[in-house]
Amino acid sequence: MRHVMVSLTRVLCVAALLILLAGFAGSVHPLGDSLVVFAVPAAVLVALTIWFTGWHWRVILILAFSVVALLAVRLVALADRGDAPEDALVLYQKNMRYEARDRSDLLADIKASGAGVVTLQEVSEPNAAVLKALSDRMPSQLLCPGAPTGGVAVLSSLPRGPAEPVCAGDDRMAALQVMTVDGPVWLVSLHLRWPWPQDQARQAERLATRLQSLEGRVIVSGDFNNTHWSYSLRRIGDATRTRRIHPVQPSFTLPYLPIGITIDHILVPNDIAGQVIRRPKFASDHHGLVARIGISPR
Secondary structure, three states: OHHHHHHHHHHHHHHHHHHHHHOOOOOOOOHHHHHHHHHHHHHHHHHHHHHHHOOOHHHHHHHHHHHHHHHHHHHHHOOOOOOOOOOOEEEEEEEOOOOOOOOHHHHHHHHHHOOOEEEEEEEOOOOHHHHHHOOOOOOEEEEEEEEOOEEEEEEEOOOEOOOOOEEEOOOOEEEEEEEEOOEEEEEEEEEOOOOOOOOHHHHHHHHHHHHOOOOOEEEEEEEOOOOOOOHHHHHHHHHHOEEEEOOOOOOEEOOOOOOEEOOEEEEEEOOOOEEEEEEOOOOOOEOEEEEEEOOOOO
């Protein structure tokens, strides 16, 4: 019986190792971006199974190489972008969840943050009241309706730029140009679908093509429904000449699994410093993010 259990455990270990390695193959097949969500739990599972079954040192060496590769990618993605200046642009990112819920705590937190920019997802009909409540403070607003769960929106206290706003309703993206002391900046709110077998890979490719045409600096903020080392996020970052600034903590808990993952992200221009902190969920299933970005708003 013990021999059977050890064999089953080793099979589980091999499966977890394959998941871990396949998670970095999102550019080859969209399945990779689905598996990358489970990369960290898979690495832990591999380590535990090898420890308890006493596998050969060669297997341990393979494990060590895989974990080091995973951590290297994480450390690069989590690299500190530096301190934002005192007069930094403050951005509040939030997937509100489409259901009709009390948004008073969220509104209070947005106002207390001193945000000059707000990016929202799942702006359903009930949630549209948030835009109205912030209209005096943030008169520059763009709402792009789209998914059954609601549209995406950009709000700002900064004046609009000369470029026409961009809506990709079916692909859940809103882009609004505003004017800062440092010149015009595009503010993008997006909401990617879940990865394979859903349509995230093709959606990200379509959005990247549209975003690539935006001239000047771009800030991208939203619910990417994937981790920061996914191919979809890298594709959006390459198209907009941006890099991610990081929260260390997860922003979402997987349904039916006690696994926290970071799928809400803020991307800033490559030459700009930025810092970000996590905020409470406030009647949503996503944490909010507040970023300080090294662009002078006024």
